[in-house]
Amino acid sequence: MTSEISRCSFVVGVALMSVRMAPPLPLIFLLMIHGVSSAGWGVSYSPSHICALKDSSVIMNCTYTYPTGYKIENVFWIKCPIKDFPDLSEDPEYSQRLQYLGDKQQNCTIRLSHVTLKDSHEYYFRFITNITEGRWIGRPGVTLTVTDLQVESPERVTEGDSVRLTCKSSCTLTDRATFIWYRNSHPLTERRDRNNELLLQSVRREDAGRYSCAVHGHNHISPAVQLNVMYPPESVSVSISPSGEIVSGASVTLICSSDSNPPAEIYWYKGRTFVGSGRIFSISKISSDDSGEYKSRSINEHGEKYSDVTLNVMYPPRSVSVLVNGSGEIVSGDSVTLICSSDSNPPALNFSWFKENESSAVGSGQSFSALQSGRFYCQAHNQHGSQRSDAVTVTVKDPPESVSVSISPSGEIVSGDSVTLICSSDSNPPAEISWFKGRTFVGSGRIFSISKISSDDSGEYTCRSINDHGEKYSDVTLNVMYPPRNVSVLINGSGEIVSGDSVTLICSSDSNPPALNFSWFKENESSAVGSGQSFSALQSGRFYCQAHNQHGSQRSDAVTVTVKVIDSVFSFNGKDESVQTSS
Template sequence: MVMSVRMAPPLPLIFLLMIHRVSSADWGVSYSPSHICALKDSSVIMNCTYKYPTGYQIMRVFWTKTKDKKETEEFPDLSNDTEYSQRLQYLGDKQQNCTIRLSHVTLNDSHEYYFRFITDKDKWLGKPGVTLNVTDLQVESPERVTEGDSVRLTCKSSCTLTDRATFIWYRNSQPLTERRDRNNELLLQSVRREDAGRYSCAVHGHNHISPAVQLNVTYPPKSVSVSISPSGEILSGDSVTLICSSDSNPPALNFSWFKGGTIVGSGRIFSISKISSDDSGEYKCRSINEHGEKYSDNLTLNVMYPPRNVSGSISPSGEIVSGDSVTLICSSDSNPPALNFSWFKGGTFVGSGRIYSISKIRSDDSGEYKCRSINEHGEKYSDNVTLNVMYPPRNVSVLITGSGETVSGDSVTLICSSDSNPPALNFSWFKGGTFVGSGRIYSISKISSDDSGEYKCRSINEHGEKYSDNVTLNVMYPPRNVSVLITGSGETVSGDSVTLICSSDSNPPALNFSWFKENESSAVGSGQSFSALQSGCFYCQAHNQHGSQRSDTVTVTEHHRSSWHVVFGITVECGAFFILAIIIIIVILFIIKKRRSVKTEDLTVKQVNHPDTNNFTEAKKSIDQLLSVSD
């Protein structure tokens, strides 16, 4: 059996080999170009075409790259790779075109890439593939050049860019507008110090810019100058510093100072403490570095001084009364003479100029005044001068001591205040228009309601007088003079009522009234009026927040309709009822005398029915008059 395998005719194998050799010509992948040098962060197009035998159907196409050690798949699909999926775009089709675009290439994208396609009968890998080299840009230049030299800067890449490149140059991130480039080189002829800076390059149409390289241009001192601290003209006694500045590369380390033609010091800083007029003159400095030296221009040092001995004076001198015209004059010694003067009252600016005038001066103008003298070297204030304006009393007012209400029996103090110059020493007090006292303080001990009223004080000094506004002294007191008023005759018929009204004098007015029946502890009513339904002795009690008081008692008498008895209710105290009884008896005896024929026990009935009833009415009126007199 083994022999049969070995001796099997080789014709089928030869036939298969012939078929394969013929069909392989129908398979293939072509790349154009096969080597690409691309700039970092640019986009790369890999042109690609492919072919396969007629009758085959394309099932899948994709691009792959040389296998990394970490990859397990032999030919990974780059479109599934997270490093490529967002940047890889397939531009071809499933017939002949297999072109792709790879965007934002990085140095890590340098690989050999292949196109692979799979048909329904076979698969193919386009090998060799496309070799992609990604490069960045670097500027090559000398580290240091001397002003006047010629300098060549070169923009280099690790490979020759596939696309024809036009280079752009930048200095300090700003594009160079002058076209001084030759291919990838920048030529600076007769370099100047202004050419120093950080240079970088880029390719036109691409975002990638090379790292910047510093070009250092050395030159001898230039623009040598002297500055003074403090600035401006110098004041006698100050400490002055002269500073020498120069523009050189490398920086100058050797400085010398000259006054006139005489050297006076060395170093970049020259100091003079407590400068005097002898230090005035022409100063200059000399700056030296390894490439040369240069002198500054002359600087004039002129010693001056700010204002001093500043003083203020007032005209006229002596006493100043409200309404006068006053002039204040400022004097000072300064070099140059001060031309700027300002006047201040306290800390507030009030005017400018060496002379400050006030016409028709007022008391509000009193105070401490000073002037300020200024020249270009400084300023100085004068000592304060006092402007004291005399004026009569004003703002006179009365203050009542204590807080809250004034109650009868309290002690009250009234204080008179006024504004005047000189201060008022004469004070008088008035209630209404009546003089009641003198002195700034007016006291009332154990005040009563009679002290209520309008009070004012008068303040006097040698320049005039003024009254305060009125203040009201309102004395509070508890109810007093409490009394009861009976409406009508004071008599009540069974079933009717008599109205009693309670009145009182109090401050504030009483709002709380209670009614009591004699010899009873509980109140029988409340309110200012009370309806009495039965006879008896009644009184009221009035209340406010300061106390209470009761009235005298009043008697209410009741008679029955069927008895025809007439009973008088009189507004008297119950203790005076006996006197009233005697008066009634006297009247009755008078009637008996006139009516002897009538029996005593029927006197009342007959008088009611008799035509001379008017006599009884007149008697009753007489009794009422007597009662009113007794009240």
């Protein structure tokens, strides 16, 4: 528009220059060219500037005057005051839209319909009288600016924010405008006012959509602008496909639905373990191991939300087994209870019992009482199938009886010998044999051997004979014989005596049987100086004892006895001398 108007002004300027350079014309013509009212000549526009909405109709109010005595022969509107002054009513772009509402007296008003942005120009009214010099152009003209509407809005808002949308035009509309707002092409009837702004306080997700605006009474609607309301995930739910009972081997799909903006990212967890991502989580050939609680996590930058679902996978009995309430071995006349267990979903309620190599069932129910020997198995059933267990053996048995222990070799046991204890037991099945010395476990098996037996091995030994039906004990005592050891001499006093007194020495030893024979010796003398467990020493010297039993003997270390002599008289070289000495 600006360039067109400028272009028109430039042309007018050129035309005026041409006029000034031309030979003098009558004064009245020059005044007409300049559009200046003179001597009753003039054109008036009201208003002189019009801002019109695209596709609307514009009324350019216009009046004109001229001196008395002139007769109007032609009136028309032009866009640019240039040579030949083309009549807009003859312009193909205007001829169908321009309507002259005036007359040939004073009124020069026109209506321009369905205005477009290209119609933005300065327009002039021109009239021609019956006198050659009586021509007039109303300058300055009326300026028409055609505008469209644009919605100005933030691209992204968060739920709860306050949002202001503005319906903007390039100029201020001349007519007093009442604005209408549309969301998704539907009018917001509650939002019709003279304010070109739409205020959404505490915006909701339902307010999202394509917004456009218009002016009441006009057809033109602005291009729609998308208002994108961001909000965290809501209404999160998980559906299972196919719905209904889930049977092992089927393919199952979990679908997470979530309402959020922007769209949430979906993550899947089984318990606390991450198992996948995306809106759809599929399990092909599902198994009982896939049973459990699944959780979908729906998250975007505004928040997160979870939804849980439980998969309960149905499957026929498996891992069917027989539990024997006891050992499976019973004492004659008793019974053993067999219990059938299975892993199935739903739990098996029907059970059948069979004896191996027999075609007919021998019982029903989850438990069965077996009264005889044989191999038995059960078969578990639910609506998805059945499975049989492995067979278990039931045996009629006896607890241990007639338990006894024998010692080999028999007779007296002497330290250093090899001794064998043998436990005999009558039981079915054969009993397990355990050996104890006192309460201490020392071995297992029917035979318990001790090589190079010592006195430490003496004591009471117990044979425990046990099987699944009972236990019994038998005891035996080992008494190990050994020669004297740890032989020592105890001095009854200090070991120092006065001449004429004596000191008692006592011989002690460890032996089995106890030593009864004792011999006393003075060191470095071969002959015994005494016998018995005690000995009275009357003289100085080093003495030891030797203890004896039927298995051997051992001597002690020597001890020292000292005799002190006071004021004794001795003869040396025929002379008597009194001395104090010890011997």
